[in-house]
Amino acid sequence: MGRFFAGVKLPVAMEEKLVELERLLQPHVPVKRWYGIEQFHITTNFLGELDAAGLAAAIRCLEQVVPGQPPFHLTLKGIGAFPDARVIWCGVGGETDRLASLQNQLRQGFRPLGAERYAKPAFVPHITLARTGDLRSFRADCVDAEPLLQGAGWTVDRICLFESVMHPAGARYPVVHEVLLGSFLHEATGL
Numbered sequence: 201m202g203r204f205f206a207g208v209k210l211p212v213a214m215e216e217k218l219v220e221l222e223r224l225l226q227p228h229v230p231v232k233r234w235y236g237i238e239q240f241h242i243t244t245n246f247l248g249e250l251d252a253a254g255l256a257a258a259i260r261c262l263e264q265v266v267p268g269q270p271p272f273h274l275t276l277k278g279i280g281a282f283p284d285a286r287v288i289w290c291g292v293g294g295e296t297d298r299l300a301s302l303q304n305q306l307r308q309g310f311r312p313l314g315a316e317r318y319a320k321p322a323f324v325p326h327i328t329l330a331r332t333g334d335l336r337s338f339r340a341d342c343v344d345a346e347p348l349l350q351g352a353g354w355t356v357d358r359i360c361l362f363e364s365v366m367h368p369a370g371a372r373y374p375v376v377h378e379v380l381l382g383s384f385l386h387e388a389t390g391l
Contacts, residue, residue: 203364204250204258206306208242208274208299208356209375210327215240217276217352218290221345222329225279228342229288231330233370241362241373242274242292242325244303245310246318254313258361259377261309265302266359266379272298275353279345280326283335289326290345294353299325302359357381 210218215237222234247258277293292299303323307315332338361377 201249201251202255204247204255204376205243205362205364206245206247206258206262206310206359207362208244209358209360209362209378210240210242211354212237214276214352214354217349218327218329220348221276221279221290221343224343224345224348225288225329229330229332229338230334231288231332234330235328235370238372239370240327241360242299242327244299244323244325244359245306245315247310247313247315248318250313255376257313258310261306261313262359262361262377262379265305265309266381267383269298269302269305269381271355271357271381273353273355274299274325276327276349278340278349279329279343280340281335281338286332286335287328288330288332288335288338289328290349292325292327296325299356306359 218240219237250258272295274292274294276290278291279288280291281288300323307319358378358380360375362373363376365372365374
């Protein structure tokens with residue numbers, strides 16, 4: 201049994217931008233733990249604990265839903281926080297409507313696995329930067345992130361299934377399966 205989630209793996213150039221953003225934020229934020237390059241991702245759907253049969257069903261769902269969706273463009277956009285979760289994040293811009301549509305389709309497909317119990321009322325795409333004990337002193341405008349993040353975008357061409365593996369230095373998220381966006385579309389058009 202392991203803990204799994206579906207999401208977007210970031211390209212190295214975006215991960216490097218996020219590390220720079222963390223350096224800008226460090227003097228302004230009391231943080232317990234900063235995330236690193238091996239931890240950055242965008243979660244679309246958290247699945248929780250899955251046994252081997254559940255994992256196989258999750259992979260089948262990804263392989264049914266993802267190939268029918270075309271690739272789309274996302275950008276890094278601003279910073280914010282979820283005070284209840286004590287999380288500081290980098291926002292996501294670009295074709296977020298396409299990401300939200302894909303997230304919703306996966307949500308429906310993952311429903312038989314019991315993933316609905318983890319679904320939030322609204323999908324807020326973000327990349328976790330840090331976990332902190334106290335966000336009362338944090339202000340999202342403490343750093344002007346826009347000059348650093350301007351032009352920081354990429355084409356999302358795959359959705360990954362990650363495993364959440366506990367580690368003394370913080371959780372690690374190895375990719376256990378990935379499915380290319382648009383592969384059904386290429387087959388249908390002969391591209």
